Amino acid sequence: MAMIVDALSWVFLLTGGFLGVSGGIGILRFPDFFTRLHAAGVTDTLCAALILLGLMMQAGWGLVAVKLAFIILFLSFTGPVAAHALARAALHGGLMPLLHRAEDDPSKS
Amino acid sequence: MxxxxxxxxxxxxxxxxxxxxxxxxxxxxxxxxxxxxxxxxxxxxxxxxENQPLHLTFRFTPYWVWLAGEIVKSNIEVVRCIWGPVSAISPTRIHLTATQRSDVGKVIYANSITLTPGTVAMRLEGDQIEVHALTRAAAASLQGGEMGRRVRELER
Amino acid sequence: MLLSFLAITTIAVVRLRDLFAVVMLFGIFSLLSAAIFVTLDAVDVAFTEAAVGAGISTVLMLATLTLTTRTESPPRHGTLLPLLVVCVTGGALVYGTLDMPRFGDPQAPIHQHVAPRYLQDSPAEIGLPNVVTSVLASYRGYDTLGEVTVIFTAGAGVLMLLGAIRRRTACCDDTGKGGSAVNHNLVLRVVAKILIPFVLLFALYVQFHGDFGPGGGFQAGVIFAAAFILYTLIFGLAAARAVASPGVLRVLSALGVLLFAGVGLAGIFAGGDFLDYGVLASHPVAGQHLGILLIELGVGTTVAAVMIMIFYLFAGRTR
Amino acid sequence: MFAAAILAVLVTMGLALIRAFRGPTVYDRILAVNMFGTKTVLFIAVYGFLSGRPDFLDIALVYALINFISTVAVLKFFEYGGPGRAATTPDEGEGD
Incomplete structure (x- = not known):
């Protein structure tokens, strides 16, 4: 049982790390701000959660695990809010998202 | 009280x-x-x-589990886009109607949209949510409305 | 690796002309330095850097930016002379370090003098697991009292500088409620409401657990202030002032210093020296504990009150 | 294995750093800084495990909170400090 948890935590840590690097490459490769926002979302949500979960499994039950859980909780609260506020501010500031085809409704900002 | x-x-x-x-x-x-x-x-x-939505917390668990699944799925999708050719992405902008009754419900909905990578809620005014999606597929799955229905069930 | 990031960031900061971008890079800079402090095992310093550097200083720098212009004016003088001065100073510093003992050398003077005493005797004399807190609050009580007074004075100074020219502070507080996207932002509002109590409680947790882990008055004060800043940012200055009015804050900031000094004086009255907490209770260790708790509270109160006050002033001026 | 995770976090930090330098819009920079902050939280948490000092977690927790507040502050600044002009025009980028 302990070994399974151990192995699982390694898998989580590695996957989380991979997602992080992917997100980093994403914010370099994607063409405009709004698409980069999605790439950053990858690193903010699943990457962080996986790495912290991996750590939780290493820590075992206890206060450390609880604190890690708090970090996950806070990050999952603040992450999307920050992303949303950022997108909204960018839109408000007049930044237009690059659209696939221009037949979508023109923005009304 | x-x-x-x-x-x-x-x-x-x-x-x-x-x-x-x-x-x-x-x-x-x-x-x-x-x-x-x-x-x-x-x-x-x-x-x-604005009421403290803390009393909703207990009903969250099933929703969180479902949302976690969604997050994993959409993460895989976005990572595929990142490593694949840039032409694979098709940024889209859609408008959704939030059918939740309370402000808190709408906020949960908007946050859930943002929390799943590939879709970001850009604006929330009245009951209109403006969403930017990385791909058409992501936008379409939102328009399917399952997430909205689940959030609506949270309030009651 | 982190150090190289730091160097690159510094170069970029110097080269950029857009002050806003510079502020953002400063944010990264302080995040990096906190990470470095962590790797150096300086937990308390990293904690302070985390709270002050990444959060508050960014906010204050931005507030300053709104008072001035956004782009740096082009330099009026040549770059050669400053470069020379910097090189000479840097060279002198490097030369100075050549004389210093190697990092971690047990024979180094710093390890011979007071450090062993602090490290060995502090558990017995003060009875706290976190040595940094013992050193700051007990052995170096005078220094810390001085620092708190400096913060108080700085707060008073800013108050005088900015408060003297208050033209529109009082009248235009609420104009922001109308057109601002942040104010109108439902998502921000709801989440901030949920978050703020937890931030406040977390600050108090840091305040009272400085004895056991990293933390203490300074950090707690800053985090507490950060919660108020968040509230001010989202609900407007008028609402925040109604929660904690500037008058109350002024009294609180002075009260913190007085509490600190008062604990010191109490030591004298109880028959000891100034800032000697050992005599405050029947048992020296218990006395130390009580004294440290009280002065940390004083530090926290002053820091939080001054920070919020300064932020109010900036916020009032930027409208 | 912690080392692998830390390395990945560091690489991500580096990539975010590049985006912060490159801009081109201020929002890209804010995004990069925000992401950098999250990565710092992770870095501190993992490093705390690597060195066996889990009290680092308090710092990570502080970061998770403070980072959010400074992002909000930055956005607020734009509402007042740089209407339209400052936000829409991509700035000159590094080194002029």
């Missing part, structure tokens, strides 16, 4: 879990701290009356 009690209880739990020291001095200080925080929170609340 119910909000005050639930906030106090949750803060007390937060303190105990953070602290981990169960000596009388720290417990006493914790009690004083919690009272202070609740007092400040009350003073802050006096200026507009």
């Amino acid at each position: 119910r909000h005050i009690i639930s906030l106090t209880l949750i803060l007390a739990g937060f303190w105990l879990l953070l602290s981990g020291h169960f000596v009388p001095l720290l417990l006493g200080l914790g009690a004083v701290s919690i009272l202070l925080v609740v007092a400040i929170a009350l003073r802050m609340d006096a200026f507009d009356h």
